[in-house]
Amino acid sequence: MLATAAKWATSTMLVIVGVIHLLPVTGAGGVSRLAALYGITAADPNLEILMRHRAILFGLLGAYLIYAAFRPALQPLALAAGFVSVASFLWLAYSVGQFNEQLSRVVVADVLALVCLGVATLGYRIQIGR
Numbered sequence: 001m002l003a004t005a006a007k008w009a010t011s012t013m014l015v016i017v018g019v020i021h022l023l024p025v026t027g028a029g030g031v032s033r034l035a036a037l038y039g040i041t042a043a044d045p046n047l048e049i050l051m052r053h054r055a056i057l058f059g060l061l062g063a064y065l066i067y068a069a070f071r072p073a074l075q076p077l078a079l080a081a082g083f084v085s086v087a088s089f090l091w092l093a094y095s096v097g098q099f100n101e102q103l104s105r106v107v108v109a110d111v112l113a114l115v116c117l118g119v120a121t122l123g124y125r126i127q128i129g130r
């Protein structure tokens with residue numbers, strides 16, 4: 001029974017983190033979407049390219065996290081990738097500071113993702129008996 005609950009919790013948390021990572025994909029649609037997401041103007045074409053590419057990479061990671069939610073063998077890599085993504089963003093946000101209201105929402109979403117990753121990791125460890 002505990003193993004079943006742990007499997008369900010791990011999968012659910014990975015799906016939530018995956019969805020959080022999929023949300024920025026809309027930024028690939030152009031500068032107006034980037035402005036809505038992050039409150040920035042990407043007037044420089046180089047910044048636009050980088051930010052839109054970032055959106056696509058987040059989509060790939062989000063899709064992988066959701067896929068791994070249903071493939072236990074992939075979950076360790078998904079958890080590691082999720083932790084690197086979320087922890088690095090939170091570290092950058094807090095080390096730079098002075099982020100705007102839109103990025104503040106991203107920070108809150110990533111704190112939620114970090115908690116979900118912690119629960120998913122615990123659930124995974126229970127499943128494998130560690």
